[in-house]
Amino acid sequence: MGSSSNAAAPINNVDKGVDYANYFCTYAFLYHQKEMLSDRVRMDSYYNAIFQNKHHFAGKAVLDVGTGSGILALWSAQAGARKVYAVEATKMAEHARKLVKTNGFEHVVEVIEGSMEDITLPEKVDVIISEWMGYFLLRESMFDSVICARDRWLNPDGVMYPSHARMWVAPIRSGLVDQKKIDYDRAMDDWSHFVNETKTFYGVDMGSLTKPFTDEQRKYYLQTSLWNNLHPNQVIGKPAVIKEIDCLTSSVNDLLSLQANISSIITAENTRFCGFGGWFDVHFRGRKENPAKNEIELTTAPSEDLGTHWGQQVFLFYPSTRVSQGDNMTMNFSMNRSKENHRLLEVEFDCELRQSSGKSLPSFSKKFYIE
Template sequence: MFAAKAGARMVIGVDQSDVIYQAMDIVRENGLEYKIKLIKGRMEEVELPMSKVDIIISEWMGYFLLYESMLDTVLYARDHYLVKGGLLLPDHCSLHLVALADTDLHKNELRFWDDVYGFRMTCMRAAVTVDPSVLVVNKEKVISDSCKIKDIDICTCEVSSLDFTSPFTLDVTRDGDVTAFVGYFDIDFGHLTEQISFSTSPFHKSTHWKQTLFLLEEPLSVVKGEKLEGRITCRKNRKDPRSLDITIRVNGRTAKYHMQ
């Protein structure tokens, strides 16, 4: 509706969920049915009322940016419907990693299993760490600078490039025990007259996406000035492409995560 109010000749909305029926009612309630056409279905399967569009707008971002693989659908729409020189909004994004030293959080999540009403259940630690947590981390507990691990130009990237392996180097800013790595993303609308961007960094205002926490089963002791060098791999799960399989290797350790 914002696009229609801004002067678009026609707006086409596509959504597979039943909420689109409420969206249709809202469009009619605001007298915009002559400008807005809503279609229920998968973008890859529906037929649009026109062969090309000038602008594609989508809030496709998932937790850790790529969770749920919604960007794949945007790239399909780009390749099949966007005119040459058309706009994608947003048009650029990047993934980043920092180290976290939050012993209280680590204790609450993992040390609990060391003594459960007098019984040791440490085997449960692995079951807990394999699932990344989505939460707002305490920025005061961040113990390194940030490292960009993935840069995506949505105007040109291919679906195959969204699975990636990237080296990273984190400069440690103070002594402490690294208890987790934290992932976040930045979003840019770089082709507008007035450039707009936002970040899901722990140092910015919190958003719906929060941050993604990759707990370490055992903390990693570091000192100020040390460089934490590692490698992160992120791939769609073969059985469930909406899920992510993530591996972080650092200082001879390997931690595997499944985001579902």
Template sequence: MGRSAGEEARLSNLDGKAPESTDFANYFCTYAYLYHQKDMLEDHKRTGAYYNAVLQNRRQFHGKVVLDVGTGSGILAIFAAKAGARKVYAVEATDMAKQARTLVEANKFSDVIEVIQGTIESIELPEKVDVIISEWMGYFLLRESMLDSVVLARDKFMAPGGAMYPSHARMFLAPIHTEAGARRNTDFQGSMEGWAEFIGEMSAYYQVDLSCLSEPFRREQRDYYLQTSQWCDVHPSQLLGPGTPFVSYDLGKVTVEELKAGIRENFEMAVVEAGPVNAFCGWFDVQFRGSDASPADSPVTLTTAPDPTGATHWGQQSFYCVPPIDCAAGATLKAAIKVDRRRDNHRLLAVELAVKVEGQSGGARELKWNIE
């Protein structure tokens, strides 16, 4: 469920926890619009992967009870019904539930699909389910923190031996070449020049000295231009090395506590083509493999990796390095990554990366970004 930056207002509480009503307004309201559902549905790599994962594994759905977490338009619930599910509970927190009911009725699945408006945390079901399906992924996989609700649904409603669709997920990082980082730095410098002109004008026109705010303004602008990741559509030719999977999740086993604890991983990235490394590119994939008790007959993978045919609606995230990191072909980048939920909004992410070119003295860098 990746979304364009800025769609959610930032929340700022001292303890980092948003009131439920505010969180609902800032997170869920966007999904109540059909234009938003259209954006997701017309991403055919996304929708097609789910369609294939369900319809190519009819045996795993036929006669089963299915829970669709965050059904949105109801499309995944309809796929499950088409595959022969006995019952589908389609749970949706927003008023999009009304549109989902309309779609279910129009496609003559009302006898199978029951649309329930509410959150997973608040609803109850009359029976355990055999399959949980959900499109919960956000930018860089974890933005939005919807996986918490999917895991809660698993613990609350899944019968023994049940299967998660998708069942596994991985996160990747790779060094890339891009001119975008230099452009962002130019924009940052231009912003600071504009500020200098502004405080000069304020002093000349109104005899008010705003120079005491220059450092806070600089931090604010640096955070925006240089320390905020950016949605991008990276072409494979920009990759300086292959993507390295630095964390993986078995969705049948991962806990909410593990997710809340964030990511702490050490890994290496190979540099196949000579740098400089202008940015690191992040993406994810998810796999539909079923469970040990009910493995998929035809496993399907949905990837958001750089693709010459264009990006999914998730795109990739570019984490810019200003200045860039110089390294030769054949070099190895030793990296330590931290990914945490932001204190001001737990649905957004903060990323830290410590990276060093192996064998190169003085090349260690400490980089920090926000994912908006």
């Protein structure tokens, strides 16, 4: 995931210095860039999207938002771009300049160090390319900066790479649900022991802090989503799209709060519902007036083959519920940006399960944090 700045700063009143310390600084390290550059699904998708659609790049002006190491800018130049503006908010820009020079494209690629919201280009561009996707697509809120770039610098007939995105959820089974509950119980047992010892040996009763400690541990162990590489056989119900994004027309306001009402039929026999898995895919389609010759998809869905560094987000429900093939699960899904940190997300599921026999089970709901 490349790095840029926050286009929604006026909405969230974000301090740039704090935002840099919490977010951008990570992308200034080569080890982090290497992790992304080693993701074959990510790399192959962007490579194929560019080189199988050279007509979008040949002789054109390109803007790479959050260029990172500069790889997308270099590929754009190799595909025949007339000019590439590679914008990077961190000192990684220095490494990108070195790569551009050693690969012989300093006459085409101009690396600009600065936030997307603050820099000025000498011209409008024909293509905006960016790898802006965070965990569960929208964590990090980097798409805000892509929207800012689009609204300021994209020609009216320009194209976005990627052009579309979708968010998915599906019911899953996972042994992690039991392990996280065990970890939570151990943390609470340890706290109880700590309170008793502190009072016995030091004469101070820490019991008044039990509730805030409990809330803290519950959030950490039971309400924070997990990064995981799910196997397809852990998906026990039909996946459903909760959000579709057209990168050419979506606004920041469209993404501040998401709501969806969906249903999923359980496809596995006699298993446990342990929660939901969430993932995304993006597509390189060009635009209606100027379509891609070869549409490319990048998916982070559970796979038996190569996973991605994004993996999937797992939202665990405890206790788990026994389900059977043919049961119908309906769900109200909501996702909002965290009030404390606009790059993090808060997710809530309200679910009802109707068994194939027609019997309805008690509804259940849970709030999660993507941190």
